[in-house]
Amino acid sequence: MTDKILYEGKAKVVFATDDPNVVRLYYKDDATAFNGVKKGTIDGKGYYNNAISEILFKLIEEAGVPTQLIERTSEREMLAHTLKMIPLEVVVRNVAAGSASKRLGIPEGTPFKRPTLEFFYKDDDLGDPLVNEYHIFNLMEISSEDLELLGIYTFKVNDAVRPFLLERGIRLIDFKVEYGYDNEGRIRLGDELSPDSCRFWDAETNEKMDKDRFRRDLGDIEAFYAEVLRRVSNPPA
Numbered sequence: 001m002t003d004k005i006l007y008e009g010k011a012k013v014v015f016a017t018d019d020p021n022v023v024r025l026y027y028k029d030d031a032t033a034f035n036g037v038k039k040g041t042i043d044g045k046g047y048y049n050n051a052i053s054e055i056l057f058k059l060i061e062e063a064g065v066p067t068q069l070i071e072r073t074s075e076r077e078m079l080a081h082t083l084k085m086i087p088l089e090v091v092v093r094n095v096a097a098g099s100a101s102k103r104l105g106i107p108e109g110t111p112f113k114r115p116t117l118e119f120f121y122k123d124d125d126l127g128d129p130l131v132n133e134y135h136i137f138n139l140m141e142i143s144s145e146d147l148e149l150l151g152i153y154t155f156k157v158n159d160a161v162r163p164f165l166l167e168r169g170i171r172l173i174d175f176k177v178e179y180g181y182d183n184e185g186r187i188r189l190g191d192e193l194s195p196d197s198c199r200f201w202d203a204e205t206n207e208k209m210d211k212d213r214f215r216r217d218l219g220d221i222e223a224f225y226a227e228v229l230r231r232v233s234n235p236p237a
């Protein structure tokens with residue numbers, strides 16, 4: 001096993017393995033928000049996010065969207081296909097919240113008439129701006145077919161994950177995913193799908209069960225991440 005770090009992000013470390021087509025992802029407890037301005041640690045977050053992502057990646061794969069997951073190998077690690085990441089954050093929103101509420105003046109909690117797709121260009125210096133298809137073609141090399149596929153895949157993720165969570169008492173308000181190309185040029189869903197990258201609200205109380213507890217200093221962060229893992233690990237109540 002090698003300890004060579006290929007890349008270290010805000011929430012994960014990517015290690016090389018003996019196979020160039022396989023990487024080892026390590027999920028950290030570090031938390032950041034507002035483009036890295038707010039920093040902290042959420043005890044156990046790496047464990048919860050690794051386990052939650054594994055469960056949701058498997059669900060997504062069954063729904064026909066290729067993912068990076070090969071297998072979870074320990075509490076905080078998974079083996080994954082090496083991906084050349086596309087510098088886009090792809091967001092689907094079912095309910096207005098966060099930046100969409102601010103930008104559009106739609107109060108947080110208002111359901112969208114239909115699930116809504118947004119792209120953000122991943123660039124810390126620019127603060128990850130909202131971009132449309134025309135912007136994207138000017139910012140990177142990507143075919144129209146591949147860009148269209150990102151939208152199709154992300155709606156499929158929503159169609160698979162939303163009912164799965166609702167059966168377990170969680171509303172999927174919105175989420176962000178990222179994609180990359182594997183060594184065969186195939187697009188796969190990468191990064192993670194966890195309370196760090198999704199908005200999860202309790203279906204009964206609308207209590208926030210995600211990183212907004214950290215962003216907005218709502219407290220009990222670890223307990224809510226643990227509760228999300230408990231619910232997704234178990235059959236519907």
Ligand code: UDP
Nearest residue numbers: 091097098099100174175176196197198199
């Ligand atoms: N999101 C993320 N990483 C980011 C920005 C957003 O994972 O850098 C997720 C966020 O958790 C939410 C969704 O994408 O589930 C939409 O976030 P939004 O655009 O509302 O931004 P925010 O209000 O979080 O800044």
